[in-house]
Amino acid sequence: MAQQSSAGDVSGGGSPAGRSADRPAPEAMPPPRLSVTVQPREDLYAMLDAVAAREVPDNILISAAAGTGKTVLVADWLARETAAREIAWLVLGPADNDAEELRRRVVGLWERLSSAGRPTVLVLDDAHEVRDDVALGVLASLVDSAPAHSTVVVACRRTPDLPFSRYALDGTLTWIGWEELALGRPEATAIVEEYGHSLGESDLDALLELTRGWAAPLRLAAIRLSNHTDPSGAIADLVRYPQRISEYVVAETLDALPAYLLRFIEATSIVEFFDADLAEQLDEASVDRVASDREKFGVPVVRCSSDAAGVRYGWHPLIRAHARAGIRDRDPQRVARLHRTAARWFLEAREPLVALEHLVALGDEAAIDELALLHGLTVVFDGRTEELWNLLGARYADLPAVRYLRALAAVEQNCPDAARAFLAAPDSASTSGGVASAATAFAAALSVEIAVIGGSAMPKDALAAFEECGPSGSADLDCYVALQHSVARMFLGDPASSERLLREALSLGDVGAHPRLILRTLARLSILSGVTGDLTTMSLRAGHALEYAAAHGLTDRIDAFQCAAAVCMDTYVRSEQLPDDSPVHALAVTSPRRTRPDGTSAPVSGGHAEVAFALLQARRTVRPTTAEADAVSRALIGLLSRGPQAGLSNTLVTPAMAVVLDAGRMNTAAQVIEKAADAFGEIPDVVVARAMVELHVGRTGAAGELLATVRDRPLHPALAVRAWLLDAVVANREHRSDDASVALSRALELAEPARIVMPFLDCAADAAELLAALPPGGEHTHEFVVHVRAKLLDANAGRNPGLTRTEKVVLGELATGRQLREIARELHVSLNTVRTHTRNLYRKLDVASRAEAVETATRRGLL
Structure with a gap:
């Protein structure tokens, strides 16, 4: 909508400009013209249209804080109205608390509107200004006397004491609050662009997370951004100091609150989200009363739901920032008490990371060290280590328990050297009190696991530490210590004690030990059976461990799903299919996801397994669908973005590239290569992926040049097979038959030991043609060549040309030599x-005649 200005303009939230607070406005005025570029709200316009179209009198309550766009919404809606309506806009102010003066203003108003002989809309703007009971009675009489085909719109910052409950029961009330008014991504993007900026996705997310679509702060933020050359830095500053864009609108909200409600908001602003129980711990006010009055006074609240915690509430980020700043300035001792209360509550709720936030806010090193020791394992096993390190920062990095947790996280990442370094670092402080022996046992347990994954000698002194310590009271810590004690016994030749300790560790699952520790214990029981030579029991225990992992959603854990992903990729490269009743198959087809604390999601299976599952699913059919290819690319790009592991993540690049290219997703292929190059640089996997793209678009020479740079380097077997096979394709297309045969033989030689077949299927048409011309001899066996040819036929070797089922039938008929008319009669279709x-x-097939089509199809194994 174009910008407009007049003496009655509004600029985004509030009354028309130029209106004096102590001088009554005229009886009624037309809707104000707007001095801002309005972002269309078609969903809300449709809602308002539907209400205004009703025959019976109806009421619309738009109640939200200052600057949320109430006036803008109604004014723009009325400006867009095409129906013939009589419209009156009444702006209320402090002077309207004089009931007689208000009655003078509205007397005869309905008579005039009713006599117009057409539907009417009356807007009561700034209705929160009227608080006098008699004046409110005048407004109620005005609303109650509304004629048919009339609509009353009440816009306010705080809900006035009008009989809205009765209207709601009568079915004549439509309510619009701040959540409905909140601007979304499209509107936020348009406002920022209006001021000459374009934000990236992450910056826009940060801006929306801060403002939650609150119109006035969002526009002020856009204005501030227009004065900065670094939008990301400017947004980061706003996140740290949001008062710059919200001081007025938040103050308008908080200053109008009764003392008890403001005190409650300040107390609960200490935490990000709260439920009724936590709120009662933090403040003595009645939660039910607060919930009711919060809505009446238009204080924006956000909701957070989770299966574990149920529904929790939190204040709008801007409200919370102002409230926290206020209480910190006025009563720091109360702030300290609130933090301790919150820390205790979150520990009892099994949310140690949130509890730790409050202890960090207090700066209590002893309490932080004890919590990290007794409850930090839960955080690490929950996969939230980065949050933990960011929370502790450099200030607490050298506390003994924090170093132990860093060692544990390094062990979980299979980095024994880093773990050893953290464990060996000198103490900056000593763990004191009744947890000192638990700290010693934790350090001993870490030294055992470091020895196992690092291939070093088992530390015999760890046994003494295990024997001397008693239970710590933390199920996770006690389970971990018992688990590593059992491992030490196993590798020191005492399997009976190891079995006993593992069974003790399993029993801690009944008192709350982390499922990941239980899974690891089951896996260690399987290993113990293998060490003692009982392979049947080992297999049974491993199967049980996988079932436990599937049942508990532990698909992102190294003990279960690094193996599952390896099984999946082994199945994939051999062009096999997992049995439908396989636990890995069940996980592959369900691919569950988990929600992060910020609301985004990630695969429960972990990034590598997600890609492997998507690849296997994409190759269950002749040609991957667009959706399947997009699932592969999303999974891989997500993995590359979240922190890939060199030597593991890179092996997924070329298989994913084959699927993406097979589905014709060229733009996606470019994104995958860009992400991979950013993550790893120009490693062979990336170079081969680039060569695959060049071949796909017909630039054979460029593909050959790329392959020549990596072909003779030490490569992962699957990558080596793909590189040599692509080299053979290049040579064949350039009519260098001898070179093609040499390269193909080398590819077959490398593929045969592991029965690697998928690279041949990824370029099936070329592979079929190459195999048809393959001379006898070579290091590969004839049996493997036959195996590859059979796989090509099973998987439909002609998928690269993209023949439909009917086209394949017609191709077969063409090979018979029949005339087209005869073929048409045979197939019961028209000529x-x-x-x-x-x-x-x-x-x-890139041919010009029937003879060429039959000859090419024969060479490619299509007939």
């Missing part, structure tokens, strides 16, 4: 239909 399919065949 023109057969001609169309034949033309499509010629185009896809």
